[in-house]
Amino acid sequence: MALLHEDRLLPVDPGVRALAHELYDMVKDAPIISPHGHTDPRWFALNEAFPDPAQLFVTPDHYVFRMLHSQGVPLEALGVPRADGGATQTDGRKIWHLFAQNYHLFRATPSRIWLDYAFETIFGFTERLSAETADLYYDRISQALQRPEMRPRALFEQFNIEVIATTESPLDDLKWHRMIRESGWGGRVITAYRPDPVVDPDFEGFAGNVETFCQLGGQSGTSFAAYLDAHRDRRAYFASFGATATDHGHPTAQTLNLDAAAAQALYDKVLSGKADAKEREAFRAQMLTEMAKLSCEDGLVMQLHPGSARNHSDPVQARFGRDKGYDIPTRTDYVSALKPLLDAVGQDPDLRVILFTLDETTYARELAPLAGVYPCLRLGPAWWFHDSFEGMWRYREMTTETAGFYNTVGFNDDTRAYLSIPARHDVARRVDAGFLATLVATGRLTEEEAPEVMHDLTHRLARQAYKL
C-alpha cells in the first residue's frame, strides 16, 4: 500500500497514459529550477533542524490552516499567532491531532497531493494520515527532523535543486544571503527584489520605509529622481547576491507613464500621507513603469503578480495580522492596465516582463494574446489557487493555442513550504507530460517533438526566462 498512485495526474486513456508516462520519466529526476518562491534564506544560512511537525506542516501553511478554519477550527487552535500576543495553542501534538482528524477535508485538493508526497517520499509513510495514525505520524516526523539528512542544506541536495530564489524587501540587508555565500556551501540560493514596501503607499509604514530605503540606497535628497536612484542602487545590490528578477505584488495591473513633474508631485503627495485611494493607486501604477524602465537598464526580469484582495476580513486581520489565508482573487484587467507601460518600453529588446494572474478568464482573452505579440511579455505559470492539477491543465488549454509554449516560462513553486517543493514540481511535470501526450494523441504535436518540449517546460524555459 502507498499514499501515492503511481500514475497519478496522468490521462486516463491507457494509450495516452503510457505516452505521458514515458515523457514524465524523461524529466522526473531533472534538477529543480525554482526561480520564484518564498523559502527563508535563514534556513540555508543557519542549517538548523526544523521544529516540530505542526510548525513544519500546519501553522505556517496558509493552504492548510485556511481549509481547517473554513470548517470552524479557530485559528488559535492551530497555533496561529495573535497580533496582540495573546495565547494560542503551543502544543504541537494537539495541533497535529486537529489536523489529522480533519485530513479528509483535503480530499482532491493540491495540499493533499503535496502533503502525501512529503509523507511518503521523505518520511516513508504508507498509511494515510487520520485520527488513528496521528500519533504515529507525529512521532516519526519528530524523530526524523532531528537527523542530519533532514537539515535544510541536506534536503536542498536531496531535492536536486539547481537554483532557488527567495524574495526580499529592498530594506533587507541580505545578511542571510551573505552568510550563505560566505559559508562556502555550494547550494545556489539567490534573492529577488520585491519593492512593495517602498512602492505601495498602502503598505504599513510606507513613508518611513521610503526614508530608510533612500538612505540605504545612498540618497540624501527627497526628489523622485533620488528615490529612483536608490532603486538603482538597491537593485544592483540585490543583483550582487544573485538576483535576476524583481517581483511586484500589486492589487491591480494598472500602469501609468507620467512626465517627470507629475511623477514628482505624486511622489510628494503619497509621502505626505494625504494621497487618496486614486492617487495611491496612481503611484503604484507609475512605479511599475519606472521599474520596467530600470529593468531595461539593468536587465532584471520583472514579475507582476496582481489581483489579490489581501486580508479580506477586517476582524481576522485585527486579531491575527496580515497573510492569514484571507487573500481572495479578484477580477483583473490587463489590456488597458498595461498599455501605458507597454507604450513606453514594450518594444525595448532588453525588457522582459512575466505576467501572472489569479483571474483565469484572462488567460485566453488577454494574457495569451498579449504575450503572443509583445516581445517583452512572457506568461508566468498557473499561480497560487491555480497551482493545481486542474489549474495547470486549464492554463495550458487556454494559453497554448495563442501564445504557444515559448512565451511561457516553465514552473514556479512560489512556496514557503520547503518540503512541498519536490511535490509541486512533480505535479507540474506530470500535468505537462499528460498535456503533451494528449497533444500527440490528437495529432497536434508529434512523438518526435514531445520530448524536446517536455524538457523545455521542465527546465529550459525557466532558465532562459529568468536568465539563470
Add this chain to the structure above:
Amino acid sequence: MALLHEDRLLPVDPGVRALAHELYDMVKDAPIISPHGHTDPRWFALNEAFPDPAQLFVTPDHYVFRMLHSQGVPLEALGVPRADGGATQTDGRKIWHLFAQNYHLFRATPSRIWLDYAFETIFGFTERLSAETADLYYDRISQALQRPEMRPRALFEQFNIEVIATTESPLDDLKWHRMIRESGWGGRVITAYRPDPVVDPDFEGFAGNVETFCQLGGQSGTSFAAYLDAHRDRRAYFASFGATATDHGHPTAQTLNLDAAAAQALYDKVLSGKADAKEREAFRAQMLTEMAKLSCEDGLVMQLHPGSARNHSDPVQARFGRDKGYDIPTRTDYVSALKPLLDAVGQDPDLRVILFTLDETTYARELAPLAGVYPCLRLGPAWWFHDSFEGMWRYREMTTETAGFYNTVGFNDDTRAYLSIPARHDVARRVDAGFLATLVATGRLTEEEAPEVMHDLTHRLARQAYKL
C-alpha cells in the same frame, strides 16, 4: 429500445466508467433531499390530479418554452397567459404538437434528459417524442394523469423524497403548508423564507407589501426596528412550518452595514418611493446584512442567489408579465460585495450562508477561495442554466481544489417542474460518480474513500448544510 442510455453522463473510458457505475449504483436509490425548490405546496395539500400534458410539461416550464420561443414560436401558441388576459392557445393537444415537432431543438440540453427520464420512467415511453409520436404521447400521458398513483403525494413517495422545501413570500399565510400538516399525511414538505417582496424596493407593490408585512408581523410602528421585528416574527412563523432556510434573489451580491440612523433614513426613503436606483440597491444590500444578523439569532440558513437580470425584454414583460424565460445571467462580484456582511458577522459560528452564482468565472476566482476560508460560507450547487452535465462538471473542476467537497452543500433541484425532480437528482448523482471515478483513476482520491464521498455529495452534505 429505450430513451435513456444506461451509462449516460458517465465517463467514456471503460475503466473509469465501470468505477463510476459502481459509485452511482451505491446512491441511485438513495432518498431525495430537496432543500431548495419551487414546487407548489398546494399540490401536496390538495393532492389533485395534474391537468393535461401541455400544462404539465410545456406551458409552465421556462426551460421548455424559452427554447421553442427562441426559434420563433410565439409564446401565445404555447399557452403562456397574457398580462392583459388576451387570448392564447388553450388546446393542450395543439400546444403539445408544437412541442413535439420541435423536440429536436432540445438535443444535448438538460431539458431533453429530464423530459426523456420522465417519459420513460414514469410513462413508459420507449420511442422518442416527435411529430409522429405526438398523439401517442399526449394520449398516454393524459390517461396516466387520471390514475391515483400519479397524484402529487403518490409521486412524492414513488420519488423517494425524504424532504422537500418550497419557497414562500413572507406575506404568505402558509395555508397550504398548514393543510398538509393537518392532513396527517407523512410527507415532509417544508417552507423557506423568501423576503424579496418586502426587501427589494424594485419589487412591485413594495411599500404596500411592507405595510401588510409589518401588520402580519405584529408591528404597528414605522421604525426600521419594528420592520426588523416583523422579520423576526415571520421567520419564526416560517420555522414553525419547518423552514430551516431563507432565500434571497437579489440582482447583485452587494451588502452594506450601515449604522442604525443611516439604516432608518434609508428605510424611510425607500418606503417613500423617492429613492433612486443607488439607494434602492443600498437597501437591498443593507437587508442582506440584517438577514445575516437574524440568522445568527434564529439559526436559519441563508441562501443568496444573485446575478440574474430578470425580465430582460420590456415588450415581453409588458405582454406576458414576469418570469417568462427572459432572465439573463450577468457578471457578478462577490469579493468586495460581501465584505460588509462578512466583516460584520462572518466569524459568527451560528451563521451559515450558502452562495450561488450564475457567473461561472467566480467559481475558482472568488467563491471557492471565499468558502475555503470563511467558516460561515458554503457553496451552493451549479445553478439554473448551469444545472446540467457540463455545468456540474465545471463546478466540481473549478471549486474542489480550493474549497474541497466539505464546503459544498450537495445538490438542489431548484425546480417547479415536479416530474423532473428524480431526473435532476439522477443527473447530479451521475456527474458526481463520474467526477469521483475520474479522481480515483488519476490518483487524487482512493477507491476506499470514494464511496464515502459519494454518499456525502448525494445526501449527507445537504442534510447537514440545511440542518435537515
Add this chain to the structure above:
Amino acid sequence: MALLHEDRLLPVDPGVRALAHELYDMVKDAPIISPHGHTDPRWFALNEAFPDPAQLFVTPDHYVFRMLHSQGVPLEALGVPRADGGATQTDGRKIWHLFAQNYHLFRATPSRIWLDYAFETIFGFTERLSAETADLYYDRISQALQRPEMRPRALFEQFNIEVIATTESPLDDLKWHRMIRESGWGGRVITAYRPDPVVDPDFEGFAGNVETFCQLGGQSGTSFAAYLDAHRDRRAYFASFGATATDHGHPTAQTLNLDAAAAQALYDKVLSGKADAKEREAFRAQMLTEMAKLSCEDGLVMQLHPGSARNHSDPVQARFGRDKGYDIPTRTDYVSALKPLLDAVGQDPDLRVILFTLDETTYARELAPLAGVYPCLRLGPAWWFHDSFEGMWRYREMTTETAGFYNTVGFNDDTRAYLSIPARHDVARRVDAGFLATLVATGRLTEEEAPEVMHDLTHRLARQAYKL
C-alpha cells in the same frame, strides 16, 4: 511519413474516436459554405498567380507574424510594410528562412495545423518545415504558384467552395465583384456590408467618409434621415451583388435607441469632430439599432463582432499602421449593452442578429441564455483567437446546453488567408464530429440523430442562418 495525423483532433478513447471518424467521414467532402471572411475579391476577378511563398504565408498573416514578433523578430524582417514607406525586408527567401527557423514556435497552435494542412494537401510536403527544409519548401511552393491549378479560381473549385462572402466598405464601388459577375465564371463570390468607416466616429477620415457615402447613396442633405437613406441605398446596392449580411466591428456591443431629435443632434456632433469619447460611443451604439431596423426592412442578416482593443501599441501603430497583430480581446458585456436594440426590434420576426465574442466568459453566462430565448438572436462560431481546437470545444461545451445547436450558425473561417480555408473548415468538422461522438457515447444524443446534426453543423445551419 506525413505532416498530418489521420485522426487529428478526434477524441482519444478508441470507441469514441471510431464514431467520431464515421461522422467526420460523412461531411469531410461536403461543400464549403464561407458566409463570413476577408478574402480579396480582386483575386477572383483577376485570377492572377499568387506571389512568392513569404507573401502568401507570412507577411500578410497576422497569426504568423505576431508569433514570430513575440519572440523578438522585428516586423521589418518579415517584410511588414512601414507606415512611412521605410525599408523592410523584400527578399522572400530571407523572410521564409526566418519563418522556417522559428516554426517550432507554432507547436500546438492552430496556425501550425492550418499551415501543415496546406503544405501537405496542396504542395505535397511530408517533411516538416524547419531550417533544414526551408529552401525545399520555398522552391517547391514558388514553382507550384506558377501553375494554372494554383490560380484563385482553380483553387476555389478544388476547395469545393459553394459560396464565399467577402467584406467591403460601403464606400467600395464593388468593381471586383462586378468584374467577377461579368466574367461569366460560375464561382459564387458575394459581398457583405461593413459600414464601420461611416458608422464609427473613431475611424480615420470619418467625416469625409460620411460625406462621400451620402453622395454615393444619392443623398444631398445633411440630415440623419438622409444619412440613413444612404445606408438603405448602399445596402440595396450590396444586396444586388449577393450580400445577405452586414458586419459590425465595434469596440463594444453597446446599443442605444434615441429618439429622432436626439439622434440628429448626436449625428451633427460627431460629424463636427467635437464629440467626446462617450458621444462617439453613443453614436456607434445608436447606429447598431439603426442597422437592426434597416435589417427588419431589407432582410440583411446583421453580424456583430465586438470586443477587440485594436492597435494596442501606439509605437507599433505609428511605425506600421493598423492591423499588425496588436489587437487584444477585452471583457465584453452583452446583457445590458444589447437591451436597447432588443427592446426596440428584438421581437421582429424579420430580424436576425448573429453575435460573436472574444470573451469566452460570455458564452454560458450571457450569449447562450440570450440566444436561447430571443427569436432574432443566433450565436456565431468561436471567433479569431478562439478559432481553434480548444476554442471550438469550449464553445460547444458552454453554449449547447442552453442554446442548443439550432441557435448557432455553423462555421465561419473569417480569414484572408485563402489557402487556409479548407484547413479551417476541416478543423471545425473534426471538432464537431468529436463533440457529437462524445455526446453519443455519454447518452446525450443517439447514434441515429448524430448524422443529421453533423450535416446541420457543417452546412445546413450556415445556409439557413445567412439566407444563402
